Amino acid sequence: MDKYAASWSGGKDSCFALWRAISQGLKVSYLLNFINEDSTRAMSHGLNSKMIALQAQAMGIPIFQQKVTWVTYEDGFKTALKELKLKGITGLITGDIYLQEHKDWIDRVCGESGVKALLPLWGMDSAGLLTDFIETGFKAIVVSVKAEIFGKEWLGRQVDSKLVDELKALTTKSKIDVCGETGEFHTFVYDGPLFKKPIIIGKSIPIARDGHWTLDIQEYSLG
Secondary structure, eight states: OOEEEEEOOSSHHHHHHHHHHHHTTOEEEEEEEEEETTSSBBTTTOOBHHHHHHHHHHHTOOEEEEEEOSSSHHHHHHHHHHHHHHTTOOEEEOOOOSOHHHHHHHHHHHHHHTOEEEOTTTTOOHHHHHHHHHHTTOEEEEEEEETTTOOGGGTTOBOSHHHHHHHHHHHTTSOOOTTOTTSSEEEEEEESTTOSSOEEEOOEEEEEETTEEEEEEOOEEEO
16 A cells, blocks of 8 residues: 655645545655754744644654755755655655646656655635635634735634635735635644644734744644
């Protein structure tokens, strides 16, 4: 039986891709996450890498965290896949939805590493996907937004049907994706069907960083 790793950012898309893969009967043995080599924060959403590791603990899936920079990202990605192959991994699950350049990159890097790429969310409708994520029972909050689109008041908001409706309304005024596929916003999943225990989020403050409002979560624990 093939064994998979799941590319893991801590957000809704990587989580739902993992859920769909497991629901299809696939064996997922590891989560793969990338940390900024110059800090303790995850590359994707700027969250503390310990929070990402806590998600893995809450789900009971081992996590493999690789340190990289944006310059060394591809080499680091291949190094991580090489290490995971030594642990028996034959495939990688990602949460890509429709950006062809992302799929092309994943297909190429996985192919060059001798690993099969699997994209369970590929081609899904963004609004439908987000609604399915919510209705499946996952719980998440917004942890990062592009400052040119959203105000800091969006930080910490629950990913729920009200949020979906507001995002849909925004798409009629500007070119944004309801799932934030082009980086408009990012989320952190703290509970749901994959979780044995929820993650409790405590003191958090908004900070401005690189054109984004980011939620600096200072207190968190396993429920």
